[in-house]
Amino acid sequence: MKVKATVLVDNYAFGINGVLAQHGWAVFLETDQGNYLLDTGAGKIIVNNARVLGVDLDSILGIILSHHHHDHTGGLLEVLEYLRRPIPIYAHPGLFKDSYRQQNGGLLRNSGIPFRREILEGKGACFDLNAAFREIVPGLWLTGAVPRTSSYELGDPKSLVRQGEGFIQDPLDEDLSVVIRAEGGLFVILGCAHAGIVNTLRYAMQQTGETRIHTVFGGTHLGMLGDAQREESIRDLKAMSIGCLGVSHCTGMKAAVRMAQEFGDRFVFCKVGAVFEA
């Protein structure tokens, strides 16, 4: 199908007056099968940015949440208050789990969705939670939980969940990505790629039978992990047929620069207002 995706919330904004940046991620998706919103940023800027960019948030048929982290779900309440109507919300069943992030000095901060389910349902949220690879409209899939098949994409040791009296690393099973079958290959939008960008792309190719990646963009989380993992990911990404690689959000500047070196003209640095089409 034909698709156009506009970045509404990202860590970076430049070149467009009036939009705001924050540590967060949201993408407006226009397809032959209707418009969707992927993630909502951390809160307080998505409605402003949509207005400045001339994006019609009112037109969306549903909201997809890539995972539970507050920088992707924190704008959900204001989007619901803006829409003022019932709206399907597609995510993994782990959306409301309790989780934490280890900050400098060992302090723990709650990192999950900052609203209670009942509050969101009272504002029109109709949750459709599923862990499977599923097609929500013809040609548009959600990966659901992504199998960890690479040996080196080991997740983020600073993301934690409670276990008994203590904490263990959060496996972030609920991390999902959007996969669209476009002319020329798959069009893949990542949230944070906590499941691993290589794992995610391999799973998308396996499930759809398509071996070409027309475009993949979003947060890669590579900037939050070690240099060794970043280099292994880059090596395996280069072995794939990728037409366009756009990174931002949790990628970080150092990892983005490395990817720009390796992917040359196929690399795009995402920012608020960036548009990807297929």
Ligand SMILES: [Fe+2]
């Ligand atoms: Fe995240």
Ligand SMILES: [Fe+2]
């Ligand atoms: Fe994130």
